[in-house]
Amino acid sequence: MQAFSPLPRRFRLWTAVLAVAGSLLFTSVFGTALPVRSAGTCVPGHPCFPSEASLDEFNRTVHGRLRSERPIASVCYPSDSSFNTTECAVRNSSATSFTYRTGHFASLVYNNWEQCDTQACSFPLSSTLLDPSEPLSAAPCEQASVPSYSVHARTEEDVQSYVSFATRHNLRIVIKNTGHDLLGRSAGKGGFALWTHELRKKVYHTNFQLTNCSHSLQHPVKADSDVLLQADVPRMSFSGAITLGAGVQWADAYKFASEHRRHIVGGASTTVGAAGGYLQGGGHSYLTPSYGLAVDNLLEARIVTSDGRLYIANEVSNPDLFWALRGGGGATWGVVTSVTYKTRPQTTxxxxxxxxxxxxxxxxxxxxxxxxxxxxxxxxxxxxxxxxxxxxxxxxxxxxxxxxxxxxxxxxxxxxxxxxxxxxxxxxxxxxxxxxxxxxxxxxxxxxxxxxxxxxxxxxxxxxxxxxxxxxxxxxxxxxxxxxxxxxxxxxxxxxxxxxxxxxxxxxxxxxxxxxxxxxxxxxxxxxxxxxxxxxxxxxxxxxxxxxxxxxxxxxxxxxxxxxxxxxxxxxxxGRENYKALQDIKQRWDPANHFAVFHGVNFDKDDLRWSCYQADKSTS
The missing domain is CATH 3.40.462 (Vanillyl-alcohol Oxidase; Chain A, domain 3)
Structure with missing residues (x-):
């Protein structure tokens, strides 16, 4: 990671292949055809990519938090401008640490997703560094699937600026917190990424009230929901709820809950995030047979959608979006900045x-x-x-x-x-x-x-x-x-x-x-x-x-x-019926499909954003 600077010329190779596609027609396996624009096709090296002056101006709006990224192993390659034998030894010795990898943007827990086909930038096989005069690899360190740029967000305003800039310039949006995703959804070749790692607020609510406002926090009005969640009137007040920022990991969440003599339904891994793909993909737990999945315990979310606005989503405010967030997949509906969970008193x-x-x-x-x-x-x-x-x-x-x-x-x-x-x-x-x-x-x-x-x-x-x-x-x-x-x-x-x-x-x-x-x-x-x-x-x-x-x-x-x-x-x-409803919600909140992940809602196998995947091409 380094402070923002234009990418070196040799790394501006991922160019027009993503931009050649015009308007696409996505046809679901269930027979529903939805118009989906070819979002995320403007990548570094292409004429449509923002100029250096434009990136400088944007960087000021996010308080200097824009970074140009290189794979974490780049310091081990003599041909790379970042080559540093001392730093290589440090990173190489930490390469199998969950804490280290989740704490650095340019690394993933499963390192195969940092690669793209034969392009890679791997650590030396041995933890003992070779003599600096002997090249560790004759091949260059390839950028591969590590996004070229990232914004290390610290505030919701950073997130809004990022989304507005990325969607306005049709950049490839990639959302990452810890990088645990088994299908590499937090990486992306040519990506202009957002790192939510520093959004770490934790708030305990003695009495939490659901926010009742079906519009953005800055502007009215979003389309009314046509998704009926349940027949009875939603409960509006909850004791002992906990709000967690998008960067909070389960080890910290459990400790915080324990300090307030509560427990919360969450994941087993200490370094998995509490508000991202785990939650939005359902989130199972050892406590699930007794207390439900993580999504069953979600009370409210704050989310920045493709229009760059910040919304509250719960059972009474934007309930269609809330329903989609409760299982519809991460990085698909916008950027979730924080979530509020139902908790329970500590128990044996x-x-x-x-x-x-x-x-x-x-x-x-x-x-x-x-x-x-x-x-x-x-x-x-x-x-x-x-x-x-x-x-x-x-x-x-x-x-x-x-x-x-x-x-x-x-x-x-x-x-x-x-x-x-x-x-x-x-x-x-x-x-x-x-x-x-x-x-x-x-x-x-x-x-x-x-x-x-x-x-x-x-x-x-x-x-x-x-x-x-x-x-x-x-x-x-x-x-x-x-x-x-x-x-x-x-x-x-x-x-x-x-x-x-x-x-x-x-x-x-x-x-x-x-x-x-x-x-x-x-x-x-x-x-x-x-x-x-x-x-x-x-x-x-x-x-x-x-x-x-x-x-x-x-x-x-x-x-x-x-x-x-x-x-x-x-x-x-x-399930078939839920997927149809999710397609309708996707069309309402992100019609251009700016927020897209592999095997997500409205996934199109022919979209060139997925060219690094070696998936079965028969899947549609």
Whole structure:
């Protein structure tokens, strides 16, 4: 990162290819044709790109916060003007740190999205820096998918200036906070980006009142909503709500909530943002079976839309936009500057956590899978969340539930038979502990969270390839309660793992109990309604993906954990009816499609903004 200066000439190569397209006609897979202008086509190096004088003038409106960007590894390339062996050693040693990567604009958690086809700017393979006289790479450091410019916003006014300037000049808008997105939606070749990292306000409200104004905060009037969210009159007042700026990450959000003796529904990763793609893609949690998804707990958002105006969105102010924000995907409707969450008083958390330490036999594995499928509806009934991780030869369980959902004795009574089976069968208990020692009673959610995710040991593993995302499926309750479907589901898993054993393949499949099965669905969110009648969220489906899709054709797919090759992402993310409504809202609030992301609402696979993706070109 460096203070704004014109890009060097050799980096002004991403030019007219994005600008050749004129007006496009986007035709959805559901038969609805919508006119979509070719937004985001003006990039550095093209005559339409703002002049140096224009950029200087704009930079003054954002108080000098415009930056020209280079990939973070550029300092390791002798051919680059930023080459610095000392800084290269520092950055290279921090390249796998989540904290470091999320704290620097020009890096992503999954570094494959910093690349574009064969263009890249990677760190040395070794952490030991070569002699400065020996080139680390003969190839140049390519800008690739790292945006060429960024605005490091600190105020809502910065955000408004950015949006107005970017839309007026038809620049490629890229919105980034932490860069966790598995599908690279916070990167973009030739992008003129906004970094929300410094929007970190946190406010505790003893009594929060929804803002009632269906217009922008500066100007009247936006089109009235035709989206009916629920039949009853919305509740207007909430005690103990918390407002979080777009740059706040979950570790800070949980700590702040704990300081006020509250807990909040959020993500497991400490460095994921609380207001961006996680939330706007649904946001599952260990607490979701008891308290709903993150979007179910969203009360209000402040958002700058494509007209450069700041709006309030909630159930009574711009409710159509609020509905879209509750599941319609991040960086699609505008720039969310802050959100307000419903919270709850701190409560005791019960946990069962264990991993097998010896190889699990195939027979024990098969019986455990069948037992867990039968057990899952009972766990859901009492609000148990968490995850189980299966590999061909090992098992791991981490199950949690708040005491507002069930008693400790009931939690133990339901889960103990599975533990007893494993212990009696193969002696598979954790570290020689007695079975009762596998249960923990935490005084509050924050203590549980810190013990599970805190410490320096968790701050590693970033800077690796995310590939093309992960295959996932949210499996409906009927797949567990209907006898034939339950048997079919079990057989799919057993066959998949049997094949892995035969081929000596090691892989891990995560089965999350993270669905809002106990939250009534009243069209309050724009997610696929199947979320609210499902039990499992399965990640890393392997060769069973197509069979699961065939078995559960209307099942949901989690927007935050999915694949670039998801064949019917619109149905999976939102469902057919919701997607049609989202298209209408998109047309109302962003008709030129300035805010566009891969596999977002009104996504067009032929849009040249997605030329760096190696997705299945058959997806539309």
């Amino acid at each position: 958390i019960y946990q069962l956590s264990f991993s097998t330490l010896t190889n699990v036999s195939e027979a024990t594995f098969n019986q455990t899978m069948q037992r867990y499928i039968r057990l899952s509806p009972k766990l859901a009934e009492i609000g148990v969340g968490g995850a189980a991780t299966f590999s061909p030869t090992s098992l791991s369980f981490n199950l949690v539930v708040p005491n507002t959902s069930t008693s400790f004795s009931s939690f133990k009574a339901i889960t103990r038979p599975l533990l007893t089976f494993l212990h009696d069968k193969d002696g598979l208990y954790m570290g020689g502990k007695q079975l009762d020692e596998l249960y923990t009673i935490w005084p509050n959610h924050y203590d549980f969270y810190v013990a599970s995710n805190g410490g320096d040991a968790s701050d590693s593993g970033a800077g690796t390839s995310g590939g093309g995302g992960v295959t996932s499926r949210v499996l409906p309750r009927t797949a567990f309660t209907d006898g034939d479907q339950s048997n079919q589901l079990a057989q799919l898993f057993l066959d998949s793992f049997a094949q892995a054993r035969q081929s000596n393949t090691t892989f891990f499949q995560v089965i999350g109990l993270a669905t809002p099965i106990n939250t009534p669905y009243r069209n309050q969110t724009s997610l696929n309604p199947s979320w609210y009648r499902s039990l499992w969220h399965v990640i890393n489906l392997g060769d069973m993906a197509d069979k699961l899709r065939e078995m559960t054709p209307d099942a949901a797919v989690y927007l935050g954990e999915s694949s670039v090759s998801e064949p019917d992402y619109r149905s999976g993310y939102w």
